[in-house]
Amino acid sequence: MTSSSLFVAVRCVFVRDVTVALRRSTDVLTPLVFFIIVGSLFPLGVGPEPNLLSTMAPGVIWVAALLATMLSLSRLFANDYADGTLEQLTLTPHPLTTLVLAKIMAHWLLTGLPLVLISPLLALQLNFQYENMGILVASLLLGTPVLSLIGSVGAALTLGLRGGGVLLSLLVLPLYTPVLIFGAGAVSTHALGMDVEAHLSLLAALLVLSVIFTPWVTAIALRISLD
Amino acid sequence: MNRFETSKVECVRGDRPLVSGLSFSLQHGELLHIVGRNGSGKTTLLRTLCGLSRPNAGQIRWNSTDIHVLGDDYRALLAYVGHANGVQGDLTAAENLHVATRLNNGTDTLVKGALERMGLTRFAHLPTKVLSQGQRRRLALARLLVSKKNLWILDEPFAGLDADSVAVMEDILTDYLTRGCMVVVTSHQKIACGAKATQHITLDS
Structure with a gap:
């Protein structure tokens, strides 16, 4: 197939997924509201000690982002699997890997990006210093796409299973640890006044690696789930 | 001149052998009508013919090349309407x-x-x-x-259709087959369309 028809197909999948998600606005809002609520519970739980809160802030925000992404993963393929559109997608004359990447990009745009945009607000609640805000946003901007990418593998593997949600978190959460360590680490390190280049470089490396490999693995997992 | 054929295809679902030793050869303008009781493996067979599942044994070929070797080139000439509407x-x-x-x-x-x-x-x-x-x-x-597309694979296309729609669909099939394309279909009812030749396969397991 020519590259222009592949481009048309990729754009079509992306636009379709974004349109569908926007029409099911609760699907988009749930992870976001969850993120805000989890972040707001911490000051209530650990007490309003400003220094403690600002030390914890990077970790809390990152863990909340991780869990919020988890929550949204099932909608990545489950609906399409149930109504048969996923089957039709695998029967198109285009590499499934590329189409899967378009689906993941649409997922990130409506799950990861809103989390990134709302995170400064959550950080303020946790008495986080303004000067570190840029690094927090930058680390989330690099890290949340990795969460969507890695999560897609788990979502594809647990497709159509009973109790797939629990299995999905068991599969995916351990794989999220490097992102959490370098993401939250970047913010804490910056707060201590040290150089964060190493952390951000590693996050970027994770992003590059997962863009290259995870859509491919997800496509294979989808073909197995549909067999 | 296109040719769609299988040789000794065997499909197993779980531990249950559903289809075994199935061979047919379909040429342009021909219709293959697969019949069989509920649960006899019609859908499994169609999904295998689409390349969604792999046969446990045997080969499915389009113009003498295995469909799994053709990959995207096979999918480019295939349209599938399955059990789920998609x-x-x-x-x-x-x-x-x-x-x-x-x-x-x-x-x-x-x-x-x-x-x-x-x-x-x-x-x-x-x-x-x-x-x-x-x-x-x-x-x-x-x-x-x-x-x-050159090949349509249809799983119970008439399920849930009213009489008028069935007639329209039969017209569409006739047009399509006259253009020299091929259709593989499962259906519990007779299909009235002007195929150059209609082959019947009955699955029983």
Whole structure:
């Protein structure tokens, strides 16, 4: 197939997924509201000690982002699997890997990006210093796409299973640890006044690696789930 | 001259052998009608013929090349309407058809005609979740009309259709077969269409 028809197909999948998600606005809002609520519970739980809160802030925000992404993963393929559109997608004359990447990009745009945009607000609640805000946003901007990418593998593997949600978190959460360590680490390190280049470089490396490999693995997992 | 053939295909679902030693050869303008009781493996066989599942033994070939070797080239000439309609409930009928067109290198200008032929023009701008089961089935079948494919594989295409729609679908099949294409279909009812030759396979297990 020519590259222009592949481009048309990729754009079509992306636009379709974004349109569908926007029409099911609760699907988009749930992870976001969850993120805000989890972040707001911490000051209530650990007490309003400003220094403690600002030390914890990077970790809390990152863990909340991780869990919020988890929550949204099932909608990545489950609906399409149930109504048969996923089957039709695998029967198109285009590499499934590329189409899967378009689906993941649409997922990130409506799950990861809103989390990134709302995170400064959550950080303020946790008495986080303004000067570190840029690094927090930058680390989330690099890290949340990795969460969507890695999560897609788990979502594809647990497709159509009973109790797939629990299995999905068991599969995916351990794989999220490097992102959490370098993401939250970047913010804490910056707060201590040290150089964060190493952390951000590693996050970027994770992003590059997962863009290259995870859509491919997800496509294979989808073909197995549909067999 | 295209040829679609299988040799000694065997399908197993779980531990249960459903189809074994199935061989057929289909040429242009021919229809293959697969019949069998519920649970005899018709859907499994069709999914295998599409390449969604691999046969446990035997080969499926398009013009003497295995379909798994052809890959995207095989999918480019194949249209499948399965058990599930493949219709997204939050998109309108027209949007669903446009998606199918763009994903299959079809022609956008054919969408309007396809909706009209399947009697869906009035519902084109409704989200498909409000349509009836039969209307969604018609939309799934309308997908066949928006791209030029050489082989249609249809799983119970008439399920849920009213008598008029069945007649329209039979007309569509006749046109398609006259153009020299091929159809593999499972159906519990007789299919009245002008195929150059109709082959019957009965599955029993």
